[in-house]
């Protein structure tokens with residue numbers, strides 16, 4: 081029987097896609113004023129579950145109850161009517177219209193049959209203030225940073241009087257300050273009685289924000305536990321075994337410098353960047369979002385131009401702004417924005433994995449098809465890509481599995497120097513370790529890795545040396561073995577004036 085606090089209940093939910101059962105006999109319940117975390121490996125079924133609640137997927141079997149009464153959620157309108165608002169892993173805003181128009185999309189207040197812009201903007205301003213974000217209702221969505229986009233999504237949810245707010249990996253793209261602000265908003269909504277469903281791969285966020293946790297494994301709800309459950313126990317519930325070594329870095333002897341950057345400067349983005357990565361080394365590039373790390377990576381790789389300075393790969397100067405030359409010289413970049421830059425969504429896993437090897441480096445007209453399939457299978461298995469087969473379209477893979485495909489593509493390309501931009505963002509605890517092991521294998525065989533990461537334990541655990549950037553400059557270098565999170569943070573804040581604490585500054589999402 082349902083308790084008086086119960087908002088929503090799911091019983092025996094099943095959803096299959098061709099070749100995969102995404103949800104199988106899932107139970108879940110949400111109470112008023114609670115934050116309920118959904119935890120599970122990449123592909124466990126988390127996003128599918130919330131898509132059922134938001135009307136994006138129809139379940140094959142099972143029941144959804146709201147306030148104790150069974151409901152059928154056919155589409156987004158049904159969900160909105162029931163007070164269920166969802167913030168997806170990929171945002172749903174329209175880039176070329178204003179913030180206010182996005183918030184009230186399809187429901188603009190009207191006066192004499194015309195959109196009442198004044199009222200719409202005033203109401204939008206009030207909602208934006210409620211979530212505590214400093215954005216003009218008249219700003220175009222295109223120019224906003226990730227954190228601002230998310231706050232606009234939350235404002236939109238509030239405008240729908242949501243009683244259930246669902247957030248799919250909301251913190252994956254936020255800085256720690258932005259995460260704190262998001263948690264403050266969530267705390268306030270919780271006090272107002274809103275039930276929040278929250279997906280994350282960061283276990284420490286569960287203790288910080290959630291009340292209860294439902295763990296999904298292989299599409300089944302395997303545990304309903306309190307948020308005070310120890311992290312290693314949560315991992316065990318998620319992956320069905322314990323992970324003994326989270327950062328398995330083996331530090332080989334560093335060899336010759338493979339990547340050398342001298343005085344690299346691009347006006348308004350980064351200044352005087354000097355760095356060197358040797359064979360066998362992992363150099364971590366730490367800093368706050370907006371410090372310019374992605375911009376440096378893109379310039380080094382030739383994806384963006386720079387004003388002055390020099391890049392050398394294996395001792396030979398690389399022309400600026402020329403990705404083809406970078407590829408031929410043995411440089412690879414795993415971008416942070418995997419959807420926009422790393423993948424062809426409507427191609428198969430195999431085709432995506434072959435993109436680099438079949439591109440500039442393949443011999444004219446000759447494609448070793450069976451060899452390609454075999455290596456695609458091997459790398460997908462090593463990374464544990466969860467898929468129905470290598471012919472599955474990448475669009476229908478779960479978020480974390482898409483990330484594994486981007487990484488796999490570059491591992492297959494066999495670049496001597498690999499730049500990884502937030503390689504484990506959105507990747508589950510078990511798969512992270514697999515990626516770290518592959519990084520170890522790469523460096524053990526003489527490759528060099530430059531790793532941009534905002535995950536401090538990862539930077540400390542997997543780098544050999546750490547360079548820290550703030551406001552477009554390198555503010556210091558640390559030896560990873562005796563560096564601390566505090567030491568990295570103080571360098572990351574080094575040149576940052578105290579005023580710069582707004583929600584601005586998501587880097588590199590400008591869709592090049």
Ligand SMILES: Nc1ncnc2c1ncn2[C@@H]1O[C@H](COP(=O)(O)OP(=O)(O)OP(=O)(O)O)[C@@H](O)[C@H]1O
Nearest residue numbers: 097102122123124125126127128476477478479480
């Ligand atoms: N539209 C679809 N067509 C086919 N298969 C799908 C589709 N959507 C999801 N799947 C499959 O369903 C399974 C569950 O995916 P889902 O996106 O729910 O995982 P997730 O738990 O959110 O993972 P992640 O942490 O990586 O985001 C995966 O195997 C995925 O490939």
Ligand SMILES: [Mg+2]
Nearest residue numbers: 126127478479
């Ligand atoms: Mg997902």
